[in-house]
Every structure is written in structure tokens, then in C-alpha cells.
Amino acid sequence: MATLIVDEMLCGKSGECVAICPTVFEFGPAGYARIRAGADTTDPEVETAISNCSYGAIYWE
Ligand code: SF4
Structure with missing residues (x-):
């Protein structure tokens, strides 16, 4: 099964992912997005967040 990745080296802290799918994405202490612990990454909004x-x-990796 593929793992959903937020690459901090690429993240511009723009926040679309958190706005679109807050059950899966959150901001970490340094302001980069990250995957919430235990998040259901099968949420279809994940694909919308990826696109945006x-x-x-x-x-996915
Ligand atoms: S959409 Fe999310 S992962 Fe992408 S740059 Fe913005 S905060 Fe970072």
C-alpha cells in the first residue's frame, strides 16, 4: 500500500491542503504541512489536496 507523503523540502506553507482536507493534513510546529497521526488517507479529498x-x-510513495 502506498504511503502519503508531505515533503517538507518542497512545502511552501501555503495551506491549501489543510484547508481542503483538515482531517488528514495539519501544520507542524515549523509551519510545514504534515499528515495527521492516524489520518484516514483514503479520504477522497486527499487527491483534491494533491492537485491543489x-x-x-x-x-504517494
Ligand atoms: S498545499 Fe500543503 S503541502 Fe502543499 S505547499 Fe501548501 S501547505 Fe505545503
Whole structure:
């Protein structure tokens, strides 16, 4: 099964992912987005968040 990644090296802290899918994405202490612990990454809004991250920082690995 693929793992959902937020790459801090790419994240521009723009917040679209958190706005679109707050059950899966949150801001970490340094302001970069991260995956919430225990988040249900099968939420279809994850794909919307991936599409809307203009930094390309969210992907499956
Ligand atoms: S949408 Fe992309 S750049 Fe913006 S906070 Fe989320 S991961 Fe970071």
C-alpha cells in the first residue's frame, strides 16, 4: 500500500491542503504541512489536496 507523503523540502506553507482536507493534513510546529497521526488517507479529498498543492509537495510513495 502506498504511503502519503508531505515533503517538507518542497512545502511552501501555503495551506491549501489543510484547508481542503483538515482531517488528514495539519501544520507542524515549523509551519510545514504534515499528515495527521492516524489520518484516514483514503479520504477522497486527499487527491483534491494533491492537485491543489502548487508546490508538488504531496505525493504517494
Ligand atoms: S498545499 Fe502543499 S505547499 Fe501548501 S501547505 Fe500543503 S503541502 Fe505545503
